[in-house]
Amino acid sequence: MKFIVDKIKLQEAxxxxxxxxxxxxxxxxxxxxxxxxxxxEITLVGSDLDLTIEARISADIFEEGRIVIDARLFGEIIKKMPNASIEIETIDDKSIYIKCLKSTATLVYMDPENYPSIPHINEDVVLTVQQDIIKHMIRGTIFAAAQDETRPILTGILFEVEEGKLNLVALDGYRVAIRRQLIDCNHNISAVIPSKTLSEVSKILEDSDKAVNITFTDNHILFNLGNTKVISRLLEGEFMKYSSIIPSEYNLKVIANRSDVLNAVERASLMGKEGNTNLIKLDIADDNLIISSNSQLGKAREEVSIILQGESLKIAFNAKYLIDIFKIIEAEEVVMEFNSSISPCVVKNKEDENECTYLLLPVRLVQN
Amino acid sequence: MKFIVDKIKLQEAxxxxxxxxxxxxxxxxxxxxxxxxxxxEITLVGSDLDLTIEARISADIFEEGRIVIDARLFGEIIKKMPNASIEIETIDDKSIYIKCLKSTATLVYMDPENYPSIPHINEDVVLTVQQDIIKHMIRGTIFAAAQDETRPILTGILFEVEEGKLNLVALDGYRVAIRRQLIDCNHNISAVIPSKTLSEVSKILEDSDKAVNITFTDNHILFNLGNTKVISRLLEGEFMKYSSIIPSEYNLKVIANRSDVLNAVERASLMGKEGNTNLIKLDIADDNLIISSNSQLGKAREEVSIILQGESLKIAFNAKYLIDIFKIIEAEEVVMEFNSSISPCVVKNKEDENECTYLLLPVRLVQN
Structure with a gap:
């Protein structure tokens, strides 16, 4: 094997x-x-069997071939090379020789015969979405996926295509995160992708309107970004019927400035954190939201002006969960819908109530 | 106690x-x-007995008083408050009440009677230096101070004033770092300051030409930055007579581009790191510096053009130590002076050979 390749392209791949x-x-x-x-061209593949990433770059090939090379050391060496063409060549049946201007290195390689074959997928593309849109949808749901493995299916994110809409859904028993996007697709699809692999996918997706083609098979999802392909195994099993959990009606509706509520909850939660509880109380009345918390170290009280439609209400939440939601919504104003102090609260973007739905269970307070 | 203070000023203090x-x-x-x-005004003091930092800020005082408040929680609460005036007041003999616009908090405080008194120092200023200069001098020596406590005095940095020059010196048995600065001072001083406290001092010093006044006592050094005072305990004992270690002559002198050598050593050191040794070899001959290293994973060879005065030489170093020195010198070109493959190497800034001196012991190679 022998080729010459551009340093920056190789480093990125x-x-x-x-x-x-x-x-x-x-x-x-x-x-x-x-x-x-x-x-x-040369093709680079990295894999942990659950997730496989393939990057293709153009190169001047003088001799075809295949090797496996330690990713960390090879990556560090290439990163530190001068910004110029890099020549890579196999020598003596067990090493590669790397040359870049006056820098040279030889590195022992591994036998490519032992490298697992990557899943073959027929790319009958099902979906085409902008990279920045899918990246935001992943970011807007991934925090709500279950961390523990009690119900493995909930550690994933549901990709659901239904009636020309792509829905991403994550839930962990305390909260639900849903992001929606209109797309051009006639199929109905339901697949659950491990959030661990989606987290890596979202790092590769660009914040640009470039397209990503998505293909589903029975066991895999493939993201094709052009020169880079990402293949993830799907999670097996049935996802929870999330739509039945979202209340369709409410007794009480609050319209509030998102960052005002976020800042107030963050301040109030500082007390709770110290006291090993993360509880904050919301007292909603008369166009006023009072957020309070207390522990043995002290107490906090915050007031936020709101628009209130409906009855007044007292309700308590885990502050961290509420902060997660208010941080991830990209809106100036949000809508919060409540039914009672023991029913879930629904939070939406006021400008576009269909873009996302967040649901959070309250913490039931012991009556005094 | 009751006062009103600006949020930003309080947060900084x-x-x-x-x-x-x-x-x-x-x-x-x-x-x-x-x-x-x-x-x-209000005065804030933090201390771990070795290091004491005092910050003064102007405030509207309605009632004088003194409290001790948990630094982390108080700091987090103030940081998250809106950017406005903050009112702080003691209530019910054990709490303070904090108010900023519509945010309020109460926090339990500790008894100030138990707070240790801070060292009293007569500020008969000895030295006045620009903050950015002393900051750079600390940064340029601190990495060479000993990490282990075998000889506690070497965990500090020597502040030495001699003949109108301020020298900062650190050494750990493998290397010596010296930075020099002409100053206006007639005293001779020699004091060793723990590098741990100097590391914090350098974070407070600004990258500006503002002055810092330095006072020495038998047991302490005081840095007065105006509104902030930093007092550090000195280390007891005699510092090593460092000047006798620095060779005054050399057989071989190399002039090289600093970043060329740094990059080449960093690349070559990647191999050594993987093989659990950090050894790199330098082969100096014919205006050429060849840097090489090898381990069971592979080998690297780097060439750097230099100007050589004197005989050729082969010598080996711990790559990390060489990288430390080449990273910290702020010069385009450096001078390296050698005597033999078993004598220390001296590195200086070519533009200003008096600004700094770095010395590094070689690693003795087993003869083949």
């Missing part, structure tokens, strides 16, 4: 494929990047 | 005094900031 290399596998070969040189 | 609060003391009161309201 390594950085992308490294995101799939978790270093947790018992197979040493999965610590490596598999590099294949064919015709006029 | 808390942030500065917090740098002395390490949280490692057995005295709970040292987790706190001691706040004293007198006449037209």
């Amino acid at each position: 390594i950085s992308n494929t490294q995101k799939a290399i978790t270093g947790k596998s018992a197979m040493p070969v999965l610590q490596g990047i598999c590099i294949t040189a064919t015709k006029s | 808390i942030s500065n005094t917090q740098k002395a609060i390490t949280g490692k003391s057995a005295m709970p009161v040292l987790q706190g900031i001691c706040i004293t309201a007198t006449k037209s």
Whole structure:
């Protein structure tokens, strides 16, 4: 194998494929990047079997071939090379020789025969979405996915296509996060993707309107970004019927400035944090939201002006969960809907109530 | 106690005094900031007994008084308050009441009677230096101070005033770092300051030409920055006679571009790091510096163009130590002076050979 490639392009491709290399596998070969040189391009693959990332870059190929090279060391060496063309060549059947201007290095490589084959997927593209949109949808739901493995399916995010709408849904038993986007698609799809792999996918997606093509198979999802492909295994099992959890009616509706509420809750929660509880109380009455908390260290009281439609209400929440939601909504004003102090609260973007729905269960207070 | 103070000023004063609060003391009161309201200003003090930081800010005082308040919680609450005037008042003999616009909090305070008295220092100023200069001098030496406590005096930095020059010196048995600055001072001084406290001092010093007044006593050094005073305990004992270690002659002199050498050493060191050794070899001959390293994972070879005066030489170093030195020198070109493969190497700024001197012991190679 012998090729010459641009340093910046190679560094970017390594950085992308490294995101799939978790270093947790018992197979040493999965610590490596598999590099294949064919015709006029090289392909880099990183994988932990759950997640596989493939990056293609153009190169001058003098001899085709395939090797697996330690991802971390190779990545560090390329990163520190001068910004120029890099020549890479296999020598003596077990090493590669790397040359860039006056810098040279030889590195032992691993046998590519041991590298697992990557899942073959027929790319009959189902969805095309802007990269920044899908990136925001992932970011807007991933925090609500379950952390513990009691119900493995809830550690994933549901990708649901229904009636020309893409819905991303995450829930963990305390809260539900839903983001919606109109798309051009006639299929109905329901697939659950591990949030761990989606977190890496969202790092590769750009904050731009470039397209990403998405393909689903029975076991995998493929994101095709052009020169980079990301393949994730799906989670098996049935996702919770989330739509039945969202209350369709409410007794009480609050319209508030998002950052005013966020700042007030953050301040009030400082007391709770110290006292090992994370409880904050909301007292909603007369166009006024009073947020309070207390612990053995002291107490806090915050007032926020709101627009109130309906009866007054006292309700309590885990401050961290409320902060998560108010941080992730990209809106100046939000709508909060309540039914009672023991029913979930629904939070939406006031400008576009269909863009997202967040639901949070209250903490039931012991009566005095 | 009751006062009204500007939020930004208070936040900055808390942030500065917090740098002395390490949280490692057995005295709970040292987790706190001691706040004293007198006449037209409040004074905040943080201390871990080794290091004491005092910040003064103007305030509207309605009632004088003194309290000690948990530094972390108080700091977080003030930081999250809106950007406006903050009213602070003691209530019910054990709490303070904090009010800022529509935000309020009450916080339990600690008894100021238990707070240790801060060292009294007669400020007969000895030195006046620009803040950015002393900050750079600390930064340029602190990395070479000893980390282990085998010889406690070497964990400090020597502040030496001699013949109108301020020298800062740190050494750990493998390397010596010296920075020099001409100053207007007729005294001769020699004091060793713990590098741990100097690290905090350098965070408070600004990157500006504002003055800092420095006073020495038998046991303490005081940095007076105007509204902020920093007092550090000195280390007891005799510092090593460093000047006798620096060779005054050399057989071989190399002039090189600093960043060329730094980048080459950093690349070559990647191999060494992986193999658990950090050794790099320098082969100096014919206006060429060849840097190489190898481990079981591979090998690297780097070439850097230099100007050589004297004989050729092969010598080896711990790559990390060489990188430390080449990173910290603020010069385009450096001078390296050698005597033999088993004598120390001296590195200087080529533009100003008196500004700094770095010395590094080589690693003795086993002969083949």
